[in-house]
Amino acid sequence: MRSEVRKSMPLLSISVVMQLTDLTARQIRYYEEQGFITPARTAGNQRKFSLNDVDILFDIKDLVDDQMNMASVRKIFAMRAQQKQEEQDNEALRRMMREEHLRAQRLKTTSIRQGDLSRFY
Known part of the structure; x- marks a missing residue:
């Protein structure tokens, strides 16, 4: 399986992403509302994030931390x-x-x- 395919697979729940990125659920939902990420949804409508989504969230967090x-x-x-x-x-x-x-x-x-x-x- 290609690396890009693996990185785009929706695997992570919002709680795991919160722990990885040190962002709150509200911040993550806000970045989703702003169109920066588009997590997949399960049949029960839960968000599932890919590694690409997490990378984007890290980029946003770094930029915001730099006062952007x-x-x-x-x-x-x-x-x-x-x-x-x-x-x-x-x-x-x-x-x-x-x-x-x-x-x-x-x-x-x-x-x-x-x-x-x-x-x-």
Whole structure:
């Protein structure tokens, strides 16, 4: 099982998360209301948190402890999300270019993009 899948599995109850993070139940529910975390719910409507949720709560707690207000915390999380999206987009572009290059090598031709980009080299 991949590490990211394991980290996203909802396993922890709110009482365990409270002990791990040293946050109150009210604080955890507030961060959920603010959209920072989205814990899974059991059939009995109990919250179940993943390790990713706990990491986010630790990040928020650290920022708040450093005297950041919630508006600043939101901005920081938005910038992180944008940066992560840009990294994913760049990785997808690199993967596409690599696959196209390998395909062109197999066919013993140049790729269309390689021809377009060659004028810049």
